[in-house]
Amino acid sequence: MGALFAAIGNFVAAIIIKLVALIPSRAALAGAFIATFAAFTATFTLAINGLINPLISDAPSGSLFAAGMSLLPPNASFCLSAIASGYLLRWVFLWQYKTLSIVLRSK
Secondary structure, three states: OHHHHHHHHHHHHHHHHHHHHHOOOHHHHHHHHHHHHHHHHHHHHHHHHHHHHHHHHHOOOOOHHHHHHOOOOOOHHHHHHHHHHHHHHHHHHHHHHHHHHHHHHHO
16 A cells, blocks of 8 residues: 555656646646646545445445444545545645755755
8 A cells, every 4th residue: 555655746846847847826826736636636536436326325224334434424435535635735745844954954
C-alpha cells in the first residue's frame, strides 16, 4: 500500500513541477492547484464509490453490516475523497518542501 501512495505522490509531484514551470503568474498557479485538487477529488470519489457500492449491494439484507452501511450519508464517498485528496496533496507539498530545504542547505 505504501508503494501505491509513493507512486501517486510522485505522479502528483511531477504534475505540480510541470505546472510551476509552465505558469509564471501566481493567480494562474493557484487556479492550477485548485484544478489539480478537484481532479484528484473526483478521481478518489470514483474510486471510493467503486469500493463502497458493491459492498452495499452485496451485503445480506438481514446482516448488521447492511444496517451499518445504511447509516452512511449519501455524500460519504465525496467526503472521504476530499479528505484523502487533501492528505495526499499535503504530503506531496511537505515532501517537496523538505527536499527543497535539503538541497538549499547543501549548497
